[in-house]
Amino acid sequence: MKNRIRWIAAHGLVRYGAKKAAKAGDLQAKLVVDPETRANPRQVFEKIRATGPLVKTRISNITVTHRVVHDLLRSDDLRVTEIGASLPSPLRWIEKRTRSKALHPLKPPSLLSVEPPEHTRYRKLVTSVFTPRAVARMREMVQEKADSLLSELAAAGPQVDIVHEYCAQLPVAVISTILGVPDKDRQRVLEFGEMAAPSLDIGLSWEQFNRVEDGLAQFDAWLAGHLAELRRNPGDDLMSQLIRAEEDGVGLDDEELRATAGLVLAAGFETTVNLLGSGIRLLLDNPNQLEILRNDPSHWPTAVDEMLRLESPVQLTARMAKHDVTIEGVPVSEGALVILVLAGANRDPDVFDDPYRFDVTRANAGKHLSFSGGRHYCLGASLAKAETEVGLKTLFDKFPHLRLAGEGVRRDTRVLHGWASLPVDLGQPATADHPS
Numbered sequence: 001m002k003n004r005i006r007w008i009a010a011h012g013l014v015r016y017g018a019k020k021a022a023k024a025g026d027l028q029a030k031l032v033v034d035p036e037t038r039a040n041p042r043q044v045f046e047k048i049r050a051t052g053p054l055v056k057t058r059i060s061n062i063t064v065t066h067r068v069v070h071d072l073l074r075s076d077d078l079r080v081t082e083i084g085a086s087l088p089s090p091l092r093w094i095e096k097r098t099r100s101k102a103l104h105p106l107k108p109p110s111l112l113s114v115e116p117p118e119h120t121r122y123r124k125l126v127t128s129v130f131t132p133r134a135v136a137r138m139r140e141m142v143q144e145k146a147d148s149l150l151s152e153l154a155a156a157g158p159q160v161d162i163v164h165e166y167c168a169q170l171p172v173a174v175i176s177t178i179l180g181v182p183d184k185d186r187q188r189v190l191e192f193g194e195m196a197a198p199s200l201d202i203g204l205s206w207e208q209f210n211r212v213e214d215g216l217a218q219f220d221a222w223l224a225g226h227l228a229e230l231r232r233n234p235g236d237d238l239m240s241q242l243i244r245a246e247e248d249g250v251g252l253d254d255e256e257l258r259a260t261a262g263l264v265l266a267a268g269f270e271t272t273v274n275l276l277g278s279g280i281r282l283l284l285d286n287p288n289q290l291e292i293l294r295n296d297p298s299h300w301p302t303a304v305d306e307m308l309r310l311e312s313p314v315q316l317t318a319r320m321a322k323h324d325v326t327i328e329g330v331p332v333s334e335g336a337l338v339i340l341v342l343a344g345a346n347r348d349p350d351v352f353d354d355p356y357r358f359d360v361t362r363a364n365a366g367k368h369l370s371f372s373g374g375r376h377y378c379l380g381a382s383l384a385k386a387e388t389e390v391g392l393k394t395l396f397d398k399f400p401h402l403r404l405a406g407e408g409v410r411r412d413t414r415v416l417h418g419w420a421s422l423p424v425d426l427g428q429p430a431t432a433d434h435p436s
């Protein structure tokens with residue numbers, strides 16, 4: 001009963017309202033409730049862009065303008081939000097009182113929903129173990145994981161669901177190794193992540209909501225056990241180091257540790273899987289771009305930025321006004337939400353020429369905002385890029401005749417964006433004698 005009330009307060013009424021608003025032509029509501037708009041948001045993005053740099057909708061305020069998104073991510077007038085924050089106050093009250101105790105990526109003390117001084121303290125502690133040197137060492141490990149997964153694939157092929165068999169497996173293997181998750185737990189962790197992926201969305205159906213709650217509760221219980229085990233038997237992994245890390249003699253308490261470690265683990269694979277899947281699809285749909293990479297592999301880092309730009313794995317983020325403020329001439333009252341559409345900013349024609357074209361040599365592809373900006377800039381950006389570059393290059397080198405073997409199914413999430421499945425035919429693998 002408690003769950004039902006919580007769903008109605010947090011999602012059911014929003015869903016009902018958004019459906020009505022979408023019917024009346026509200027652009028933000030269409031992104032929330034219409035899967036076709038989400039799969040191909042071009043028309044809606046361009047309508048928002050034509051309306052203005054910041055547009056008031058029936059739900060909140062929204063922007064797809066690169067300059068505005070870039071600046072608002074760094075603005076002191078705004079702060080990050082938390083679940084339920086956008087609800088009218090009676091519903092917010094109900095949501096808070098019926099909330100489960102399990103971890104949630106948008107609930108304090110998650111890094112994604114706190115600001116200084118807490119944010120500064122947590123972030124310093126994580127970066128003290130997640131150092132650029134540690135990340136640089138990970139590249140070699142990523143190559144090893146990619147090689148071994150692709151050897152398994154060669155044995156299983158030629159027809160496989162590349163998202164399930166490779167794009168999901170590579171990031172979970174990498175982040176699990178980094179965080180000391182034993183091999184036997186990886187598939188379970190992957191399942192929890194899959195169940196909880198829509199937790200960043202609003203307007204969930206009752207079934208989606210239950211699955212998310214289940215996934216978060218199971219993930220939380222597993223994580224508590226995993227951390228207890230690492231306390232008893234610490235390894236040389238980053239999670240064991242985070243347990244011991246201290247800032248001015250103060251470490252993370254139990255809840256802070258679960259929230260921080262849980263976010264790094266989940267963010268470590270729930271996003272990169274989408275970039276890998278979208279990258280494969282983009283290259284198969286644009287064989288001339290794959291040819292450019294084959295002839296000159298030095299374009300790979302730009303190609304990865306271009307994939308991030310055109311198929312942002314995190315489509316949008318939200319910020320909340322700390323006080324009444326006017327943004328781009330639009331009055332925004334205290335507590336109101338501003339939706340920053342990273343995917344829309346990435347297609348801003350004022351920054352990117354012919355923005356809907358996939359171009360692996362685009363000189364300013366790296367100007368995308370897919371990793372956010374300001375103090376919440378993605379902690380795993382360099383790791384995600386290394387995984388994608390190594391993961392995709394190795395795949396296309398090993399299977400030069402790889403081709404689509406079906407249409408594929410998009411993920412049904414609003415914030416996270418990618419493929420749920422992508423059937424491919426691997427073709428004959430390259431051999432040492434015949435590289436392609």
Ligand code: HEM
Pocket residue numbers: 080111112113123175263264265267268269271272275312313314317318370371372373375376377378379380381383384
């Ligand atoms: C393609 C892959 C990835 C994408 C597109 C991505 C995107 C993002 C975005 C947009 C944010 C900020 C959200 C906001 O400002 O509200 C973020 C934050 C974060 N990401 Fe990533 N991410 C990716 C991979 C990773 C990986 C591999 C890790 C971990 C190793 C990771 C860990 C985090 C953490 C811990 C934060 C919170 C930072 C903070 O709030 O201070 N991410 N990511």
